[in-house]
Amino acid sequence: MKLIDFFRLQAKNLFRDFKTKKLLPDDADALYEYTPKYFDIAWVVIDFNIDEDTFTLMKAQHTIAQMVGFYKWAHLEKASETELELAKLLFDNMHKISAEEWQMYITGAERDNNTSFDSEVRLDIFMQVFAEDDGHESYMYDYRLLK
Numbered sequence: 697m698k699l700i701d702f703f704r705l706q707a708k709n710l711f712r713d714f715k716t717k718k719l720l721p722d723d724a725d726a727l728y729e730y731t732p733k734y735f736d737i738a739w740v741v742i743d744f745n746i747d748e749d750t751f752t753l754m755k756a757q758h759t760i761a762q763m764v765g766f767y768k769w770a771h772l773e774k775a776s777e778t779e780l781e782l783a784k785l786l787f788d789n790m791h792k793i794s795a796e797e798w799q800m801y802i803t804g805a806e807r808d809n810n811t812s813f814d815s816e817v818r819l820d821i822f823m824q825v826f827a828e829d830d831g832h833e834s835y836m837y838d839y840r841l842l843k
Contacts, residue, residue, distance in 0.1 A: 699783075702784060703757075703772060703780075706760045706787065707769075708753070709735065710737075710756040710759060710760060711756040712733070716731045716737075718731075735839050735840060757769040765795035765798065765799060785822055785826075785827055791834060792830075
């Protein structure tokens with residue numbers, strides 16, 4: 697499976713999970729409840745400021761892109777294979793490090809070394825520091841239900 701197809705599938709899964717919404721009674725704390733299979737929709741709605749009444753597949757794509765460190769879906773679609781590989785690693789290791797934590801980490805490393813890393817070096821750093829080490833735990837939320 698091509699990497700962009702992986703992210704398309706994740707967006708479809710997110711949208712499928714979102715479509716499980718059911719309206720709750722007026723006296724409930726929330727408007728909707730979900731029976732998701734892939735993502736913790738309640739946290740996605742909160743953390744990504746989702747309007748539950750206007751959520752579409754396009755917005756699901758945008759949300760997936762943001763989960764893996766892109767500003768929007770169009771940027772993810774135009775990314776190089778190396779950048780997509782890093783994005784997939786970020787998705788697969790969400791329990792270890794979020795996209796925001798990764799960006800802070802890499803920005804600090806670039807500042808400390810007075811350099812700017814290209815995507816190949818960033819991928820190598822991620823592989824060495826996070827992908828192969830189980831000692832890290834993100835302080836952000838892992839939105840995936842199936843890990």
